[in-house]
Amino acid sequence: MRFKQIVSVVGAVTCLTKPLRRPLNTQMPATTSALPPFQVLVEAHARTVAAFLRGMLGPEDAEDALQETFLAALRAYPRFDGANPRAWLLTIARRKAIDESRSAKRRPTALTEPDSIAGPPPAEAPAEELWAAVGELPPKQRAAVVLRFAVDLRYREIGEAIDCSEAAARRSVHEGIKSLRTRSRTTGLEEALR
Amino acid sequence: MNETIELKRAAQAATTVEVDIAGLSAQVAVRAAEEGILDVAYCDIESPVGTLLAVATTEGLVQIGFPDQPRDELLAALATRISPRLLEAPARLDPVRRQLDEYFDGRRREFGLDVDWRLSGGFRQRVLRETARIPFGETRSYMEMAASAGSPRAHRAAGSALGSNPIPIVVPCHRVLRAGGGLGGYAGGLQVKEKLLKLEGILGS
Secondary structure (H helix, E strand, C coil): CCCCCCCCCCCCCCCCCCCCCCCCCCCCCCCCCCCCCHHHHHHHHHHHHHHHHHHHHCHHHHHHHHHHHHHHHHHHHHHCCCCCHHHHHHHHHHHHHHHHHHHCCCCCCHHHCCCCCCCCCCCCCHHHHHHHHHCCCCHHHHHHHHHHHCCCCCHHHHHHHHCCCHHHHHHHHHHHHHHHHHHCCCHHHHHHHC | CHHHHHHHHHHHHHHCCCCCHHHHHHHHHHHHHHHCCCCEEEEEECCCCCCEEEEEECCCEEEEECCCCCHHHHHHHHHHHCCCCEEECHHHHHHHHHHHHHHHCCCCCCCCCCECCCCCCHHHHHHHHHHCCCCCCCCEEHHHHHHHCCCCCCHHHHHHHHHCCCCCCCCCHHHEECCCCCCCCCCCCHHHHHHHHHHCCCCCC
């Protein structure tokens, strides 16, 4: 990663050989913003957002949605409070994923496509089959399950990303798993979820 | 718990993917520029004096950083002072890259680039604007620069303005030397100043 996460921001431009006696600039519009360069967010969180979108939409639509998410985030960035960039980006990504599913007017079943990097598995193991069924879950449960298992977030963090309490996030994940269990027909799945 | 480990393994296998960060930034930057929300763009430019960091606003070139200057801090400072809508976006810097290449190849004596002067105010900006008019291959003293900026006795302030030049090379502060012929100072290091003066035939090589 080329950027370090910058929390405190230096006030002076660094192209200096001598310390300044007065502020360099007198023409700057007044701003209290201390947001890091947007590039820092892209470098720190693009992988997480990409994993979430793949979980929500499947590999093909996820690529477009990733670009849409960061463009929408850039639009809104000056109004962002800077507090929790990952949750903020995931919130935007979830909205984009829902838009994407709606505009395509199709059921979100793209998850069944084999992973292009790993190559097609010879026979679907129960967990893979189970994961494929995640694409059938209602959006909120799907988002919660994807954030829990693909992005590996804690319930509190899931709540921040889907805008609900920690308890509600936990409920969404559990309802999702319960629903997967109901849908699953193979014995292997029943056992995997017991 | 067994089932969650299994589900996690499957989930991560299905969602883990290499993300081309530079490609993503570039694509977002192109669309942002179309919308007019790419406030600050930067990219690296290779040169005989090392990898330069070039930064442009919608107004023009606003900063050039030398290799030994801490780039993260420099960009963070620009995010605060100009706008946090700041992305790595080589396209906006294409004219800068081309003209710097030509300059270092000895095929360009004058830069024709839009410059954003906002990082320097008042007297500093006057000194730097005058500096931008010093022709290729010529030099001035700090005293002469102070005089041309309207304050003949402010040669120390002129030196400080030149030391804080945010856009070295393109605003050729390397052409300003001490009255006695000494090199004076340079933010990018004196070897860089020497190299530029040799390139322009001011110093013998």
